[in-house]
Amino acid sequence: MRNIAVFCGSSAGCREDYSNAAYILGKTIAERGYNLVYGGGGKGLMGITARSVRENGGKVIGVLPESMNVKAVRENAMETELIIVRGMHERKETMYRLSDAFIALPGGIGTLEEIAEIYTWRQLGYHEKNIGILNTAGYWNDFIALLDKGYEEGFISEEVRHLLIVESAPSLLLDRLETENFSIPPKI
Numbered sequence: 001m002r003n004i005a006v007f008c009g010s011s012a013g014c015r016e017d018y019s020n021a022a023y024i025l026g027k028t029i030a031e032r033g034y035n036l037v038y039g040g041g042g043k044g045l046m047g048i049t050a051r052s053v054r055e056n057g058g059k060v061i062g063v064l065p066e067s068m069n070v071k072a073v074r075e076n077a078m079e080t081e082l083i084i085v086r087g088m089h090e091r092k093e094t095m096y097r098l099s100d101a102f103i104a105l106p107g108g109i110g111t112l113e114e115i116a117e118i119y120t121w122r123q124l125g126y127h128e129k130n131i132g133i134l135n136t137a138g139y140w141n142d143f144i145a146l147l148d149k150g151y152e153e154g155f156i157s158e159e160v161r162h163l164l165i166v167e168s169a170p171s172l173l174l175d176r177l178e179t180e181n182f183s184i185p186p187k188i
Contacts, residue, residue, distance in 0.1 A: 026052025
């Protein structure tokens with residue numbers, strides 16, 4: 001594992017816990033020698049995570065669509081490398097291709113869509129990379145409950161349900177992303 005993609009809010013949310021966890025995750029990523037891949041810019045949890053990686057000696061790779069390469073988004077940007085792409089689909093595909101593991105922090109619709117898509121790609125066998133959720137202050141509890149409901153109702157297999165690694169401490173999440181190896185039957 002070398003590059004870790006982090007999906008999270010472009011705002012900081014209303015709890016200080018979210019900002020603190022983003023900073024600690026960034027610090028832990030850098031201390032373990034990993035690079036951060038993220039959506040670019042300097043705002044919200046995205047900016048806090050990137051800033052923390054940089055402050056702690058790590059490399060930050062931002063992937064930004066042309067339409068978002070504007071001053072309002074780029075203000076306080078922290079990338080050591082910036083990749084400009086045509087649009088959102090290419091942004092996600094580039095982030096997915098560059099990354100060896102994925103983590104979702106609290107965030108909005110975009111974060112939900114990104115973690116759901118990479119989880120779906122894993123289920124379909126498009127990659128075998130680990131996926132984690134940093135469940136700060138129980139932010140993802142309802143999402144996890146929905147996945148459990150899908151399992152209980154026969155829509156999600158037990159193997160697929162266990163592909164998603166959930167922890168509330170950044171160091172424990174990274175430990176599991178580094179060591180766990182899941183296999184699932186082929187999706188036919």
